Amino acid sequence: MSIKTPEQRRLKRRRRVRAKVTGTAERPRISVRRSNRGIFAQLVDDLTGTTIAAVQWTEPELRELAKGEQSAKAGELLAQRAKAAGVESAVFDRGGYQYHGRVKAFADGVREGGLTV
16 A cells, blocks of 8 residues: 555546546636645646646735735636637636635636636
8 A cells, every 4th residue: 555645646636637627729728736825827728738828926916915815816817818818718627626715716716807617
């Protein structure tokens, strides 16, 4: 029996989710990466392997916010950038994280920003 670290278990869940979720040019995938200090996300077209838009917590308007507010604001920013790139809807890839807390706040922020998820 092997003992797996929390990160190894998350990566296993991530691979399981990615087997079912694929982004296209019309409906790209929102890929989320969470760290202890903040959140990173990008819109990815998996067919061409390109990033359409991205947001990260180190941006000046997000850096000083609390983690929950930071995630919601990051979601709104990503939605604005997606709209500017001509994207109206996307699929959400939670990256193996539980759909709870900052990940949920991010997804709600994307919806409030006007993107259909």
